[in-house]
Amino acid sequence: VDVIASSLRVAEQVSGERLDAALRHLAGFGARSDGGVARLALGAEHVAARRWLIGEASALGADARMDAAGNLFLTLPGSDPTLAPVVTGSHVDSQPTGGRYDGALGVLSGLEVLRAVREAGVQPRRALTLVDWSNEEGVRFAPGTMGSAVYCGVRGLDETRAVRDPDGIDYGSAVDACRDALGDLLGAPYPLGAPLHAFIELHIEQGPVLEAAGAAIGVVNGIQGVRWFEIGVHGRSSHAGTTPRAARRDAVEAACALAVALRAETIDEADVTRFTIGRFLVSPGAVNTIAEEVRFTVDLRHPDAGTLAAIGARLERLCARTWAGCTVRLTELSASAPAVFPAAMTALLDQAAGELGMHAPRLVSGAFHDALHVARHCDTGMVFVRSNEGLSHHPAEFTALDDAVAGTRLLAAGLTRLCLR
Numbered sequence: 001v002d003v004i005a006s007s008l009r010v011a012e013q014v015s016g017e018r019l020d021a022a023l024r025h026l027a028g029f030g031a032r033s034d035g036g037v038a039r040l041a042l043g044a045e046h047v048a049a050r051r052w053l054i055g056e057a058s059a060l061g062a063d064a065r066m067d068a069a070g071n072l073f074l075t076l077p078g079s080d081p082t083l084a085p086v087v088t089g090s091h092v093d094s095q096p097t098g099g100r101y102d103g104a105l106g107v108l109s110g111l112e113v114l115r116a117v118r119e120a121g122v123q124p125r126r127a128l129t130l131v132d133w134s135n136e137e138g139v140r141f142a143p144g145t146m147g148s149a150v151y152c153g154v155r156g157l158d159e160t161r162a163v164r165d166p167d168g169i170d171y172g173s174a175v176d177a178c179r180d181a182l183g184d185l186l187g188a189p190y191p192l193g194a195p196l197h198a199f200i201e202l203h204i205e206q207g208p209v210l211e212a213a214g215a216a217i218g219v220v221n222g223i224q225g226v227r228w229f230e231i232g233v234h235g236r237s238s239h240a241g242t243t244p245r246a247a248r249r250d251a252v253e254a255a256c257a258l259a260v261a262l263r264a265e266t267i268d269e270a271d272v273t274r275f276t277i278g279r280f281l282v283s284p285g286a287v288n289t290i291a292e293e294v295r296f297t298v299d300l301r302h303p304d305a306g307t308l309a310a311i312g313a314r315l316e317r318l319c320a321r322t323w324a325g326c327t328v329r330l331t332e333l334s335a336s337a338p339a340v341f342p343a344a345m346t347a348l349l350d351q352a353a354g355e356l357g358m359h360a361p362r363l364v365s366g367a368f369h370d371a372l373h374v375a376r377h378c379d380t381g382m383v384f385v386r387s388n389e390g391l392s393h394h395p396a397e398f399t400a401l402d403d404a405v406a407g408t409r410l411l412a413a414g415l416t417r418l419c420l421r
């Protein structure tokens, strides 16, 4: 079989019309009135979307299986079942004020590749598997990339199943409920950690780099490191009107001073470090009661592991003292070292882009992805497509269809080469 000719033939079968229709359909699950989506991990909208996705894939001859961590595997069989599969995919779960491309485009471009392989009449030697990795966003259950982390042995299954959402529902029950809801469509459980031959994830860049470079697509070198913390500040609630300042232990006064000091530790001239306080919860939260407790999150990122460790140590030192008479408790929720994708994968994508006559600059991912963990399990690569205004985790998130098609063509060429060898 002429591998290159076949990979170009599959790329040609990619249909923008079909991809656009699939994007619109998937955006209907958890649709928000502002055009965005709210499809939290393993919630009703996510399960309904999975039911639709399984229907689309099984019409192509793919089987559907779930693993114990909640990941969904849709597999087109290969001619040699003894070989480990070539895998693509991303995540269907979204942010609460999410856009219709983050994660969704990676899953639907993978589905479009399965369709294109069928249409091109290419018989993969290795099975071609599309995965919806469970709970990538980490909003309902923290931390993110939960499903892929358990699959790749980065997190334990039992500790993960015990994580509870704000309503007290544990992750394990949500996985079991999803499996029960899809029961009739699912085959045997997919074994955690089973060998994968290679993985390529297509994702929107979610940042400004490709747009600034005037490029529709990019080949990703790797993913920066990320650490999530929760910080609890404890004072004492008392009457807003009668309590003199000198007698107060005001958790909001303390948390604000600490937050400003933490941010100051992360300012760098090159604007490489990323520091975000995304959630800031005050209790009891009454207008006329001095706050007893503030719990806030820190999302800290940097492409260099040593720098990430050094900044983390400075944050820990700031939390190891009292602020405005309040005590501080720092808990690290998750830590992922930076990942560098192997040259075998980036070169494969560079070459395929060349054959397709596409300019695909290299860049590091500012966002984490399931590929961060899968890179520790098998050869992994990523294809990025341009994000309008670099905007993401926002209902107005947008990627032009032409850009999505170009990325899907590159994904198709890369996956086809891998599953014919």
Ligand code: HGY
Binding pocket: 136, 137, 144, 366, 367, 368, 369
């Ligand atoms: O937070 C992230 O980097 C990912 O987009 N969920």
Ligand code: MN
Binding pocket: 091, 102, 103, 136, 203, 369
């Ligand atoms: Mn994502």
Ligand code: MN
Binding pocket: 095, 102, 137, 393
């Ligand atoms: Mn995201």
